[in-house]
Each structure stands twice: as C-alpha cells, then as structure tokens.
Amino acid sequence: MNKDKTFGIIGVCGANGNLIARILKQRGYNVIGTDVAFKKDCRFAKSLDGYDIDVFYGKTPDSFFKKVDYVIPPASLPKDADVIKRCTKPILELNDVIENIKADKDVFGITGTNGKTTSTTLLKKIAYDNGIKPSEHDLEGMQGNAEFIPILQSRLEGDVGILEVGTFGVPGTVGRIVKNTSMKGGLITNITPDHLNDLGSFIDYANVKGEFISELNEGTLIVNGHDPTIMGLIRELDFKGEVITFGVDETPQSVGTKECVCGREINVKEIISGCGYYFCKCGLTTPQVDYIATNVDLKNRTFDLHTPDEKLEVKMSIDGLHNVYNIVGVIIAAHKFLKLPYEKILPTIESFTGVSGRMEEITKVRGKDFFVDYAHNPAGVETVLREFQKLFGDFTCVITVSSESGHIGDSNIFESVLKFSKFVVPASTASKKIAIEFLDENPSLTDRIFFNNIGNFKKTGTIGASKEEFMDGLKIALNLDCEMVISIGEACVKYKSIIHKL
Secondary structure, X not given: OOXXXXXXXXXXXXXXXXXXXXXXXXXXXXXXXXXXXXXXXXXXXXXXXXXXXXXXXXEOOHHHHHHOOEEEOOOOOOOOOHHHHOOOOOEOOHHHHHHHOOOOOEEEEEEOOOOHHHHHHHHHHHHHHOOOOEOOOOOOOOOOOOOOHXXXXXXXXXXXXXXXXXXXXXXXXXXXXXXHOOOOEEEEOOOOOOOHHHHOOHHHHHHHHHHHHHHHOOOEEEEEOOOHHHHHHHHHOOOOOEEEEEEEOOOOOEEEEEEOOOOOEEEEEEEEOOEEEEEOOOOOEOOOOOEEEEEEEOOOOEEEEEOXXXXXXXXXXXXXXXXXXXXXXXXXXXXXXXXXXXXHHHHHHHHOOOOOOOOEEEEEEOOEEEEEEOOOOHHHHHHHHHHHHHHHOOOEEEEOOOOOOHHHHHHHHHHHHHHHOOEEEEOOHHHHHHHHHHHHHOHHHHHOEOOOOOOOOOOEOOEOOOHHHHHHHHHHHHOOOOOEEEEEOHHHHHOHHHHHHO
C-alpha cells in the first residue's frame, strides 16, 4: 500500500467501492474511480463530493487502467467479467484493504434484535453534542449495519467509531464485524426471535448474535440484564471481560415463554416482550443489575436512574418503556466509552426526539392521527403496539410486514396486532393470508379485520408490501371509526410520504 502508487476503484457507486475510495483518499493515497452507472444514477455520488477523486462514469475506459498501479474491484464482480479481463494491473481484494488499513480509533458496537438504530443514533448525538466526532459512512438512505459497511466505516475519519451491528441471519457476519474493527466495547439491547426462516431455530439465531460476545472476548459488555438469552449466552460462552448490566423496575405486563440456552422453555414475567424477570432450572435467573431505572413516568417522560454511585433524574423526549431500556443502555455507554460525566449526557437525552420511522407521527388526515413504526418482528411489534395502547388508547393498525421468520412470524405478529388494536388492516400480502386463517378460525373477527383481495406482490428484500398495497390499506383505515392509525413495517416507513396524499 505505497502512497506513491495510484489505486483504481471499480464500482464507486456501490457501498463498498465508495467507502474504500474515501478511506484511501483520507489516508493520503492517490485514488481514481469508475462505474458503469452514470453520475445521475449513482446512488452515493454525493458522498464523494469534496474528495478530489476523478471518476469515470458510464464506462471503464482504457485510460483508467493506464493511470492506475493497482485495481480494487467489487467483491461481487465475477472473475471472468469483461472489465477484469481487460485489466493488466495487480488486483487487490476487499479483504486486502481491510487487512492493510486498520481502524485507528476506539470502536464501540451496538447490536440486538430491536432498539439498535435508536441507541446508535442517540449515542452518536451525545458524542456530537460534546465535541466528539464519530466516523460516518455518509451513504444516503443506507442503514449500513451489516456486511462490510461497519467494518469499512470504522476506518473512515473520526474521533471514535460507533457502529450499529446487524445481521441478515447469516452465521459469521456479526463476529467478522467485531473482529475486523478491533472493537473494545459493546451494547446488547435484547435478543428476541427473528430471521428464523434463515436459521431454523431461535437458539441458532441467538448464537449468531452471540458472536458479538465471543469475539469481543475481554472487552466491556453493556447488556440488558432482564433478557435471559443475553445472560445465558454470556454464561455459556464464558465471557472473560467486564459485564455491566441494566434493567427497568416496572410491573410486568404479561407472562411469556422463551427458550433458554440450556434448551428448556422458561417463563418470563415480561416488562417488555422477551425481557423481565425469569428463572430456569439450569440456574439462570434475573441478576441484581448494576444500573436500574425506577419511578418511570411515561406520561411525563421521566424516570430515576440508580447508578453504582448516584441517582440521576432523567428527562426524555421519546415515548415507550422500550425506550427507557434503550436510553439507560446509552447513558452507560456514553459514561463508560465516551468517558463523559452524567451532566454532559443528560441534556442530550432530554433533547433527543427519536429516529425517523420509530413511533413517528406523520400528519393528521380528516381528524385522524397517522403514525408509522419500523417494527417488523414479533417482539418488536408486540412491544411497540403495547406502548402505543398505553399512551394513546384505541388505534387502527395497518400491517405492511412480511416477517423474516416466515409464516410463524407473520402469525405471531398478527396475533399481537389483534391483541392491542381496535381494528386491523392487513396491507401486505403475507398479513392478508394470515388474516384469512384467523377469520376461518374465528368468523366473528370480521368486525375488526378489514382488507381487500390478496394481490400478487412478492417480497423484495425486507419490504413486505408495495406502495399500492400500503395506500389501499390507508384508505381502508381512513374509513374506520378510530381516530388514530398506526402503520407497522419497513414498507410504511419507506412510503410514508404518501400519507400526505390521502
């Protein structure tokens, strides 16, 4: 990686190519790029502004190869691709870049099934408010919590790395991120069933998240002590580092079951879905946590936080008991990882109004309040809808979800929607099929479930409904006798602007 040489990046309009080009340029290397897309169609062209990188858009001319000493193609490009055949210069792979250019800052990761984005965004805001710059991938419209994006993001300029660590249910992905960022500490929000279609069982999915624990090795873990899965994995994986636990002192909402890492089914007195008070015959039980939130007042958005040293009075500007858990975890991370005193943390907690697409109020139409929420797995849906009901009362729920856990996930989601909603409007193809099953078993639900014919939309990525299906669902909800409409799923967040067209 000689700085006198020129590196040619093929595919700078892709996420990895874009990040590699910027990393090399920031480190003082000579960089040029190319992509088959024209600039107007280049999704991430804006993030290259100000980098003084020459880019050949629309084609890869011979002059590109003449100017470079090394070529870095996208990992997805076939070895027999025409552009590779034309290349006579040495080729570097994505892993060569990762191996030769290391993260040059302390890195902190945040993972879990639900709450990752809110927690990551809040911790970054605390950093910014205190003059600490986290490295940012700056890929517009890209969440960037999986694959190689967090790994490359940790190598971009910044004082610290604060990374959201996700997974599409693929073993090895979480561990690879932790290992290749030299992560020193991390936060686990919760582990509840998701991606079961890909992994087969909840414990298989939990073990993928468990890679975060095993690879962090002797670092610092901040964890939700009310989650038996997290605490079980810490025990089973024999984690040697520092463990800091947190929880919320609140009356359980219900009793649920969850598979213990030992294989037994255990009862959980749930404060939020999958988390609360538990005991298993294998010896796993709710610990006396290090940080505990008490006197939670959701209406006034306040709670007391008992730390090992003092009691804090916390004011927040976001709703829901699940966000009390998120906020407590972030306060600990800001204090331990960013080394900030509590008085530098709490003002940001009070001013933080949340993340787009999470319990987000959109507008009022014909006297009805419309909200969207990204919730897309059974635990996330149950938790969010329970909080909506506690805070606002009756609502109509429009479902745009197609669960990553397949039929069982769709069924569990529908069951939660029925439990907390006054009316249900299945908008996604998957939820409509589940609705028919529920109606066949209980025809009396016809006064609560409303939808039109099942379409032929096929799920693309994690988008469970088309824009047309979402609009159709909204129109049905608009005519129901309920003053609040809540849409759940990724599709409703992506297409939320159409609510203004009703």
